[in-house]
Amino acid sequence: MQNSIIKTICLLSYLVFSSCEKIDLRSALMSYEKVSERFDQSMEWNTRQGYPKIVTSDDAYKIMVMADSHIGSTENYDLFIKDVLQKKSLAVVMNGDITTGRSEDYNTLSAIRPDKNDIESFLTVGNHDLYFNGWEEFYARFGASVYYFTVKSPLASDLFICLDSGSGTLGEKQMQWLKRILENKRKEYRHCVVFTHVNFFRTRHTGSTNLLVEELHTLMHMFHEYQVNMIITGHDHIKSVEVLGNTTYLTMDALLDGNEQAGYLLLHIDEKELNYTFVNL
Amino acid sequence: MFLSVRIILIMLILLLICMSKSVKSQFQIELYEDIGRYNSVASPFFKTAAMVSFQCDEYVVSIGNQWNVSKKDLISVPDLFINYTHKFVVFKQAIDVQAFLLYIPFTPPLYELDWGVLAAYSLQRFRFKLGTYFKMYRISRTAFEENVLHHKRNIFEYFNMMYLVTYYINRPDKRWNVGFSLTNIDHFMINQETNPVFNLQMSYDIVPTFKLFLEGWYKSAGAFNLSVNPFGFFIRSGCVCKIQ
Numbered sequence: 410m411q412n413s414i415i416k417t418i419c420l421l422s423y424l425v426f427s428s429c430e431k432i433d434l435r436s437a438l439m440s441y442e443k444v445s446e447r448f449d450q451s452m453e454w455n456t457r458q459g460y461p462k463i464v465t466s467d468d469a470y471k472i473m474v475m476a477d478s479h480i481g482s483t484e485n486y487d488l489f490i491k492d493v494l495q496k497k498s499l500a501v502v503m504n505g506d507i508t509t510g511r512s513e514d515y516n517t518l519s520a521i522r523p524d525k526n527d528i529e530s531f532l533t534v535g536n537h538d539l540y541f542n543g544w545e546e547f548y549a550r551f552g553a554s555v556y557y558f559t560v561k562s563p564l565a566s567d568l569f570i571c572l573d574s575g576s577g578t579l580g581e582k583q584m585q586w587l588k589r590i591l592e593n594k595r596k597e598y599r600h601c602v603v604f605t606h607v608n609f610f611r612t613r614h615t616g617s618t619n620l621l622v623e624e625l626h627t628l629m630h631m632f633h634e635y636q637v638n639m640i641i642t643g644h645d646h647i648k649s650v651e652v653l654g655n656t657t658y659l660t661m662d663a664l665l666d667g668n669e670q671a672g673y674l675l676l677h678i679d680e681k682e683l684n685y686t687f688v689n690l
Numbered sequence: 691m692f693l694s695v696r697i698i699l700i701m702l703i704l705l706l707i708c709m710s711k712s713v714k715s716q717f718q719i720e721l722y723e724d725i726g727r728y729n730s731v732a733s734p735f736f737k738t739a740a741m742v743s744f745q746c747d748e749y750v751v752s753i754g755n756q757w758n759v760s761k762k763d764l765i766s767v768p769d770l771f772i773n774y775t776h777k778f779v780v781f782k783q784a785i786d787v788q789a790f791l792l793y794i795p796f797t798p799p800l801y802e803l804d805w806g807v808l809a810a811y812s813l814q815r816f817r818f819k820l821g822t823y824f825k826m827y828r829i830s831r832t833a834f835e836e837n838v839l840h841h842k843r844n845i846f847e848y849f850n851m852m853y854l855v856t857y858y859i860n861r862p863d864k865r866w867n868v869g870f871s872l873t874n875i876d877h878f879m880i881n882q883e884t885n886p887v888f889n890l891q892m893s894y895d896i897v898p899t900f901k902l903f904l905e906g907w908y909k910s911a912g913a914f915n916l917s918v919n920p921f922g923f924f925i926r927s928g929c930v931c932k933i934q
Contacts, residue, residue, distance in 0.1 A: 617884070618911075623921075627730045652845075654799075
């Protein structure tokens with residue numbers, strides 16, 4: 410009986426770890442680098458490059474957000490970029506799992522990333538971007554995975570924070586950085602939006618992993634205390650909206666090719682409100 | 691502190707009720723201290739827990755509370771749980787079925803409430819638990835009325851899974867034992883099923899009614915499908931005292 414139990418546990422473990430070719434087994438057991446190392450590198454980058462500031466002459470503006478394109482193939486990504494340019498979005502945010510983590514897919518993304526002169530694009534890493542030692546590729550091409558950018562319109566300025574949750578935790582250093590940013594800067598801005606890849610709540614049953622509850626407690630407290638308006642995530646591939654107090658937690662549909670519900674998020678910011686629309690391709 | 695006194699009074703009343711009946715009853719107290727470090731909280735953290743349980747024949751009621759003494763802004767209410775267990779025999783196998791409620795006020799305006807059912811089954815060297823629970827994150831009425839603009843106070847998670855698999859080196863009749871667990875549950879914590887926690891435990895019965903135990907818990911973030919990172923660990927030491 411007990412031998413059968415041990416064999417069953419081993420078989421189940423094998424099935425879990427070998428069930429998906431997109432998963433890098435090495436990463437699923439131990440990451441190539443710790444989140445704190447990625448954070449340190451991101452801060453070095455930010456010190457050199459500074460935090461981006463966008464200035465617009467319009468009172469109202471749009472930002473378009475996508476996640477989970479998993480490049481390789483780029484059919485839906487191309488449609489998204491076409492929409493971005495047509496709808497005259499002020500900036501675009503690619504919120505993790507943009508690639509599969511493989512070097513060739515980073516090459517593809519580098520080639521088709523919108524030109525900075527056309528539109529500003531901001532990238533965060535997701536778990537897939539880190540597979541196959543993907544962080545080295547990401548950092549070499551796009552730089553920091555933890556940073557903030559601001560948008561100044563004639564009436565007010567807004568704060569947008571990008572976080573690295575590709576390892577299922579922000580890590581101690583990133584948590585402290587986030588707290589400092591919210592403590593010192595939140596009051597200066599009208600709206601505050603946080604982008605990170607991993608969704609916070611298990612609103613449906615999937616095998617995808619979330620942040621541990623102890624970390625969620627700390628983050629939810631911070632978002633409540635500093636009146637963060639919106640948290641935008643991906644990872645779960647199906648959209649959901651949760652509201653707790655003044656904070657809205659959004660999860661986006663995946664932009665993945667072949668996904669019947671493939672889509673992205675359109676943020677509308679005007680003098681009074683911060684609104685959103687889910688757009689399906 | 692007031693709540694702790696109330697809990698003890700309730701337990702004493704239950705004890706008297708049990709003792710007044712001619713049933714097989716047992717009273718148990720468990721105390722422990724956790725010292726550890728997580729990515730997300732001020733380190734190190736210290737948690738103190740006390741639990742009492744009564745068994746009357748096949749019924750067991752447990753109540754426990756836990757204080758996070760390292761919290762910077764210490765909140766006045768501790769984590770609390772209440773657990774009701776009914777012991778069944780199904781096909782000559784003993785199965786415990788538990789119903790529980792867990793209250794975690796993690797910050798003054800926000801709290802977590804979990805409730806669910808759990809079945810436990812033991813072999814000589816294995817222990818299994820499997821169950822389902824609901825989780826609710828909620829904002830307190832005061833905070834909501836004071837400064838909240840929207841109308842939603844809750845976030846729900848439905849029918850999540852709880853599990854525990856423990857392997858013991860010794861059979862239960864031995865005085866000492868060492869076990870290894872894979873689980874997503876603890877007395878005052880239920881993680882998502884995709885976030886397993888590893889636990890190495892040692893226990894020693896000084897006398898049949900008094901046991902000391904020491905446990906090491908390790909949590910990793912992003913198991914199964916993220917780029918896995920360490921999240922934290924803690925050491926638990928405590929004792930269990932049984933009164934027949």
